[in-house]
Amino acid sequence: MESVAVIGASMTQFGQRDAWIRELLAEAGQACLDDAGVSPDAIDHLYVSNMASGEFEGQTGVPNALAHDLSALPAYTARIDQTSSSGGAGIYAAWQSVASGASEMTLLVGGEKMTHRSTSEATDVIASLTHPVEYKHGVTLPSFAGLTARLYLDEYDAPRESLGKVAVKNHRNGVDNPHAQFRKEVDLDTVLESPLVADPLRLYDFCPITDGSAALMFCPESVAREYADEYVVVSGIGGATDTHVVHERADPTTMGGVVHSSEQAYEMADVDPDDVDVAELHDMFTILEFLQSEDLGFFEKGEGWKAVEEGVTDRDGALPINTSGGLKSKGHPLGASGVAQAYEIYAQLMGEAGARQVEAETGLACNVGGFGNCVTTTVMEARR
Amino acid sequence: MESVAVIGASMTQFGQRDAWIRELLAEAGQACLDDAGVSPDAIDHLYVSNMASGEFEGQTGVPNALAHDLSALPAYTARIDQTSSSGGAGIYAAWQSVASGASEMTLLVGGEKMTHRSTSEATDVIASLTHPVEYKHGVTLPSFAGLTARLYLDEYDAPRESLGKVAVKNHRNGVDNPHAQFRKEVDLDTVLESPLVADPLRLYDFCPITDGSAALMFCPESVAREYADEYVVVSGIGGATDTHVVHERADPTTMGGVVHSSEQAYEMADVDPDDVDVAELHDMFTILEFLQSEDLGFFEKGEGWKAVEEGVTDRDGALPINTSGGLKSKGHPLGASGVAQAYEIYAQLMGEAGARQVEAETGLACNVGGFGNCVTTTVMEARR
Structure with missing residues (x-):
């Protein structure tokens, strides 16, 4: 090979x-x-x-x-x-x-x-990937995000505020990304008081069109x-699916596609989650950053929210996540997003990330389709 | 590899x-x-x-x-x-x-x-691949086929009847294909008297929906x-494009994508066109079978029509082409067609082609997108 x-x-x-x-x-x-x-x-x-x-x-x-x-x-x-x-x-x-x-x-x-x-036309195109029966009952991707967020907060005793802090962190990073759609900080109150979309998630828990x-x-x-x-x-890469019939999943707070694709990528690259210095995760909804950070093995199950609370995933933390601003502030042009994640990792590894620069030799990008229906994970390493 | x-x-x-x-x-x-x-x-x-x-x-x-x-x-x-x-x-x-x-x-x-x-809805979806300016002037894929057929007949002194004989041959083969959309022979008069679509091509020069x-x-x-x-x-495979702005091509009777993709496939397989025993070509329009049979190197430029006239590409000829019935009689479900071509070659090489069986150790499939805009050529060989 x-x-x-x-x-x-x-x-x-x-x-x-x-x-x-x-x-x-x-x-x-x-x-x-x-x-x-x-x-x-x-x-x-x-x-x-x-x-x-x-x-x-x-x-x-x-x-x-x-x-x-x-x-x-x-x-x-x-x-x-x-x-x-x-x-x-x-x-x-x-x-x-x-x-x-x-x-x-x-x-x-x-x-x-x-x-x-229009927003409704665009979301209709995206919703065409969901299971027809779930779609008919109104359970589109944002609904799944709301239901899963509620389950996660309950299951792992996490405060609602922790989700908001994902948005705050990623918006802060986006300020320094000249390509980002939104280059403005938001405070926690703004997130928590924004319009309700799918309880408990609010407008600022979602990426834009x-x-x-x-x-x-x-x-x-x-x-x-x-x-x-x-x-x-590209030292490691893997791809995997989970059922698109989300209600059939054993535990909606675990994304099987993330687990399986990252196992493949780590094995090929011969690295552990601990070896990753910087990561771009698919924060289409704030809750997804928690789930991926756990399913990738960065944190124990149910502890991803603590990492955000404690600043571990901040730009000056032990494992910076979404230094680009993530989908949340950078934006989410569907076919571009996974490539733009790898662009950010490339820039970080090459020392070309400007004001967003962190120290990194090994980076990871995790791109998620649907509600974890299909996932690719890529491990990239600098060669100097 | x-x-x-x-x-x-x-x-x-x-x-x-x-x-x-x-x-x-x-x-x-x-x-x-x-x-x-x-x-x-x-x-x-x-x-x-x-x-x-x-x-x-x-x-x-x-x-x-x-x-x-x-x-x-x-x-x-x-x-x-x-x-x-x-x-x-x-x-x-x-x-x-x-x-x-x-x-x-x-x-x-x-x-x-x-x-x-409806046919017009379906052809509108297909036409969305053409160049917008050409489309606006009504030059869709069937129009290009008509213009190119006229040029070919004139340039190489080929009779109109030779195009009709492609349809007759492929319909004859389709009779023995239980999966084909049309399992009926047509005679040359039927083809030549069918409704005009894009002069000189008539209804029976086109594949169905x-x-x-x-x-x-x-x-x-x-x-x-x-x-x-x-x-x-799969002993050889290659892919190539030609400009989708068809009017910019130097010679519309040569399909550059076919030439380049087959060169790659032959080189990888270490075979010559002469080594091919059976081939499936993309006869979306009858004229395309001539062009591909020449651009793949089976026949000299301008001589593909003679091979059909002389029965060389019949099932009992030296190089049977479209034993499956081709897109012409088998049908053309867009995403399926290239796979179905390889299915036919596989069946022929494995001796599983029933009444359509020919003697073959090496086969070739050529799948064409648009009017030769993108092409893949695959060489397959039996291993016993």
């Missing part, structure tokens, strides 16, 4: 963008080519992580258009969709293309254009050395 | 089906598990080739639902979309998952549910030997 390196990364401004999906993808793709110092004709595989350009814009075949726009023809192209974890699935596809020997230079671009549709794109350049480690003295390797 | 084997294959009845995408995928998936003699809990990767379940049915996240329905949780899942060549792209994804060492057992299921929508699904089981060759004495290997 080829060792797979990342030699460049980029992300566009996230937020409400006056650009179509094709333009957003080209913007991140070109920036990544520039960052990696790679000529478009060196690209042999080009993957696009995107959930729903057809539903959002009536435009399909976007990878082909992107190959044209980046002058990357005749590179092989395909679209990878795994709903809100399409970005992580794209990373796995890109990793496989290089690790299998099929590609010497793979560009992955993830993106989504959503804000031109966002336009944006992000990109990564992958190649064999032997090729990476021709381009750079310092780079990052 | 792991040598990748195929140890099972299946396809559902193609045609107008009273079943949703999720049911069609499960039907082919279960049949493939049975054919391969593989337990669902042995599957670690599960890919779904599908272009547009969201647009056609308002249902996304289908791979997750399939993992549930096949009892394959917590297998990793993702959807692979490359418009009408999603099936071929799924084969490439499955090949990469095994060749990279990420998977020991990958199930690929391709499918599409289309006939519940179809529901259906097909599946393949992939594993390392070392694992294949535990399951079967005889199996098939």
